[in-house]
Amino acid sequence: xxxxxxxxxxxxxxxxxxxxxxxxxxxxxxxxxxxxxxxxxxxxxxxxxxxxxxxxxxxxxxxxxxxxxxxxxxxxxxxxxxxxxxxxxxxxxxxxxxxxxxxxxxxxxxxxxxxxxxxxxxxxxxxxxxxxxxxxxxxxxxxxxxxxxxxxxxxxxxxxxxxxxxxxxxxxxxxxxxxxxxxxxxxxxxxxxxxxxxxxxxxxxxxxxxxxxxxxxxxxxxxxxxxxxxxxxxxxxxxxxxxxxxxxxxxxxxxxxxxxxxxxxxxx
Numbered sequence: 001x002x003x004x005x006x007x008x009x010x011x012x013x014x015x016x017x018x019x020x021x022x023x024x025x026x027x028x029x030x031x032x033x034x035x036x037x038x039x040x041x042x043x044x045x046x047x048x049x050x051x052x053x054x055x056x057x058x059x060x061x062x063x064x065x066x067x068x069x070x071x072x073x074x075x076x077x078x079x080x081x082x083x084x085x086x087x088x089x090x091x092x093x094x095x096x097x098x099x100x101x102x103x104x105x106x107x108x109x110x111x112x113x114x115x116x117x118x119x120x121x122x123x124x125x126x127x128x129x130x131x132x133x134x135x136x137x138x139x140x141x142x143x144x145x146x147x148x149x150x151x152x153x154x155x156x157x158x159x160x161x162x163x164x165x166x167x168x169x170x171x172x173x174x175x176x177x178x179x180x181x182x183x184x185x186x187x188x189x190x191x192x193x194x195x196x197x198x199x200x201x202x203x204x205x206x207x208x209x210x211x212x213x214x215x216x217x218x219x220x221x222x223x224x225x226x227x228x229x230x231x232x233x234x235x236x237x238x239x240x241x242x243x244x245x246x247x248x249x250x251x252x253x254x255x256x257x258x259x260x261x262x263x264x265x266x267x268x
Contacts, residue, residue: 083141096156
């Protein structure tokens with residue numbers, strides 16, 4: 001087994017640190033993220049010793065909101081990735097394994113979905129379903145699976161033509177057994193990479209929807225909504241947008257480093 005590379009290790013540590021922060025938010029957050037803790041209502045306060053990242057226009061501690069926001073953003077990012085990967089991997093494996101008419105139908109449907117702008121489609125679906133955690137997860141999964149399906153299909157088509165697959169097919173193995181025992185394990189490394197990269201994509205899509213007011217409803221703090229709320233104060237209180245923006249950057253960078261590092265270790 002190849003040793004883990006520096007890029008993959010750094011990405012993994014970044015992702016694990018975010019998960020630890022999200023899991024221990026009630027223990028490490030200095031204040032309640034939804035309550036005013038500073039007498040600065042209507043006027044954001046800059047970072048001080050008492051409030052290292054400052055307070056927002058309602059007197060809420062920015063640091064506490066970013067810590068609790070990690071819970072919402074990571075939950076949406078990871079859960080949205082699971083929905084995305086489930087749809088994309090199922091379609092990609094079916095198209096790459098069965099080929100023929102199945103491949104044509106599934107890939108033409110994928111092409112149609114690719115012609116629709118993901119953000120606009122997500123906005124329309126959220127407006128129909130109404131904003132909420134469950135609807136956001138469903139929407140992200142429905143608009144983000146196309147790239148996964150095409151990549152998995154290409155890999156599945158390649159693996160399906162290898163000698164061990166042809167031998168198993170000639171011995172009478174059923175399609176279900178071929179996919180579960182032979183095809184899926186050999187496509188799994190690519191699926192891991194796509195899952196890591198897809199998580200960063202779902203994080204950005206959730207941030208975009210939250211910025212547009214279509215994310216998880218308040219008072220639950222999310223990084224995208226924090227940036228949207230800071231828009232009016234960008235000139236006088238830039239830290240309100242800078243700190244949640246850096247949190248999004250850190251999360252996306254961590255998942256991308258892990259994904260690309262893992263890809264390099266697999267020699268792809």
